[in-house]
Amino acid sequence: MKMRKGPFAILMIIAIIIAVYTLFPFFMVVLNSFKKASNIVASPVTTAGASFGQLKANLSAVVGNSNFNFWAAFGTSAVITVVSLVLLALFGGMAAWVICRNKTKWSTMIYMTFIASMIIPFQVVMLALISTFRDVGNFIDIKMLQSIPGIVFAYCGFGGAMTVFILTGFIKGIPYELEEAAAIDGCSPEGTFFRVIFPLLKPVIVTVTILNGMWIWNDYLLPSLMLGQNGPVKTLPVAVQAFVGSYVKQWDLILTAALLAILPMIIIFIVAQKQIMNGMVEGAIK
Amino acid sequence: MNENTAGKKVLSLALMAIGCIGMIAALVLDATGSTVGFRGPLLIIGAIVFLVGLYEFPTIEHHRSIINFIFLFPLLFTFIVTVVIPMILGIFYSFTDWNGVKMNNFVGLNNYTTMFSEKSFIWSIVLTFLFVVINMILVNVVGFLLALLCTQKIKGIGFFRAAYFLPNLIGGIVLGYIWQFIFSNVLIKFTAKAFGLNYSVLADSKLAFCAIVVVYIWQYAGYIMLIYITGLQTVPKDVLEASAIDGANATTTLFRIKIPMIASTITICTFLTLTSAFKQFDVNLALTNGTGAVKFMGSTLSNGTQMLALNIYNTAISKNNYALGQAKAVLFFIILAAVSIIQVRVSNSKEVEM
Known part of the structure; x- marks a missing residue:
């Protein structure tokens, strides 16, 4: 049986749109960790003002912070x-x-x-x-x-x-x-x-x-x-x-802290994706 | 051989005796209010020595029972101290004027009558029910649709599944703050342009409630999707083929074959969404902290987005009213237990019909 191309292309587009939506918050966290607070507030979705130097500055400010530690x-x-x-x-x-x-x-x-x-x-x-x-x-x-x-x-x-x-x-x-x-x-x-x-x-x-x-x-x-x-x-x-x-509304620091907090879990997920997804399902079904 | 056994018996009894003496000594020191630093370790070492002695006791007849006891002990002990005792004490405290440290008087059902006179608490109950019903439907529908999508022949399906599931890995506190940023700094740019809405959706109680629902679906639908995928994969291929030969189209196959055949999966998923939506706390705390003005029963409340779990927490911890918070928690438990049991009963009877 020959595959009909049309419906699958539409499904693919839908799947991509949903993936963009579910990954968007993660993308925001990563992107804005590279920026200064003023740049984040001015344009959160663009790369304006993003630099590795700023990421380093944010990271050191967060990691050394006595409240976060x-x-x-x-x-x-x-x-x-x-x-x-x-x-x-x-x-x-x-x-x-x-x-x-x-x-x-x-x-x-x-x-x-x-x-x-x-x-x-x-x-x-x-x-x-x-x-x-x-x-x-x-x-x-x-x-x-x-x-x-x-x-x-x-x-x-x-x-x-x-x-x-x-x-x-x-x-x-x-x-x-x-x-x-x-x-x-x-x-x-x-x-x-x-x-x-x-x-x-x-x-x-x-x-x-x-x-x-x-x-x-x-x-x-x-x-x-x-x-x-x-x-x-x-x-x-x-x-x-x-x-x-x-740090109320200091988004540069908060988002960098969020990045650090979610990173370990994401790394583990990338390494053991199959086991985690299977484990979660098996646990629920039993 | 005999001497060996006798020697072992003496050793075992001696160890048990030493263990008992250690534990008793530690308890006596506690009771007399002594402040020597080694009473805690003494108690633990005493208990361990006692168990070792028990383990070494030379008996063939009772060895199995001794092992059973030793194997059950650690988990059962932690379970009793962390769940059973606090549960009993908690129910008991809800009838007293307990302040988190000690209680002075019994107050009967006072706490229970007080909480029903609080309009903010009634609002929290209403809101929680609303949240649970909306999410039970939406999360399941979205999760099921995602599962249908992810069982199609699309390239890179593994990536999509992982991408949809990813939000479930992140703790509610962290993702609550991430979404707070998105609502109040990113979305506002678009709503300002499109609708002239130049304040954050989180500032409006109704919209903030919708925001919590959106975040919850975002977090949970991927997990529910995985369970539905597993369910859909158990539908036998030959049944689907037979129906295709009989001329069933995609919609008929979905409603007449797939959905009835995964009825038990639907039961599991509704149960999971129900209990987890009911206990929703982290996102509620991080996203709005329960704030927001709302008009309810003739007065204006300031806890427009506060759900039950957060209401209990705030009553006990923030307002330092432990007995009242405990009474609310007992009611919370009763509602949750009743609703879950009803849900399981209803689903089971539906499954049989299908």
Whole structure:
């Protein structure tokens, strides 16, 4: 069958127009990071006044800014995200395996509690969460607020339900005979998990890591409450908010800060585009 | 062999005992108000030593149960401290005069009656419902159309999919500020020329609300598109071929075959858009911070674009009224749970009909 050229050319044009629209804000950010504030306000969509020298000036003004503190914020965000993801994958896998392979009243109840908790919006727990963390922190003398371990702890708690939900679904599909064979060969239960089951979980762990990672990296409300707007430790979104709050309408600096904030995610997306898009879909369908 | 087991048993019990002593000592130090710096680490080390002792306990019969306990413990513990306890406390606090640190009295349903007397809160509820309904329809329609477009044979389809999905990667705060720039510095140039509208669309409550909707669709439609693409790809080829042979045109194929066959995908997508639009916070905060004048129930309100999540946040954090904010949050939860359950029920019954 011969392809009709006409309709496809029209579709192509539509696709390009939509792509221009979805990418336009990114284009604006990049373009205007090369300009002075006066040029941005005068003509935001043209290249008038854009130069690499100005980009350098904007970058150094933003990176060295005490409210933004890009490298510190970037480091904090990276540490929080990576540690939370590793712990969630490990603890989530362990918990999901136990829940899946023990059909007792307890394991069913724990599983149901996890599922039910997924509908709880953060708003309903956030206020009491802060006071609980403050009290627990005071009581055991470990800083839970304004500290990285505290926020990692919170992400393990909040991400746990979804992680267990997705992992349980996957473990159900792994034949139990594999574990029996390992047990007959003299493998202990913990050995069975770490040597047999955990390596098999790799594809689904990629999925939960992408889902949790997108959420943890971009999350604003939880870190802003736990770390404070002007606390000593800030994640990238909190730093952006604090920075914008202190420089009302200084678009040259704000857009350069935005560029720095979105760059890590875009680089990761370019590298792992397929995995991210597949992971997001798989997480939603399950 | 026997001696070995006995030795292991002693070691295991000793470790458990040391762990217990450590934890108890730490708790005693806490209770007596001691300020020595090592109580926190002592508690954690005590707990770890106890678990190691438990793990080393030589038993074949109960080893599996011990492993189950140790494996479940970390996630369950964090879950209980961050979700279960705050949830219970939160519901409890909503009936008191809690100020974020401590509570003095029970006030019964006072917080709940107060919030319904606040016109600004009622407005936030109305606005949120409006936002959810508009977005549930628009995001799904746009996402579905994009999915249809992206399943055609166009060159460079991978690029288009990635380009449409890209906005979803960026956090709401950052993209809120990017769009604030676009609305108040870029769009204004065009609206000034075309309509003589020489103020930012964000300055007008109604237009600002539309702006939030536009940004939300921009951010979310690409994600929904991906899910619809996956759904559309599950429609069997032979069914499409059969319908083509029977003479079905593109429109008939779409409405009679494709849409009914991806009913479960539609359920997932409406559920996702519903819950995420309902909880919308970041973009709302960064784009307008809820400001904007609006006339509602006979009085002029200053929170014209403030949705529920932001209203709760402002009540508790900005206005320092924790108990009232908590009560609003409980209502928020009840509405969200009810709406989600209704949505799932309705969709499921529709799926069966199709």
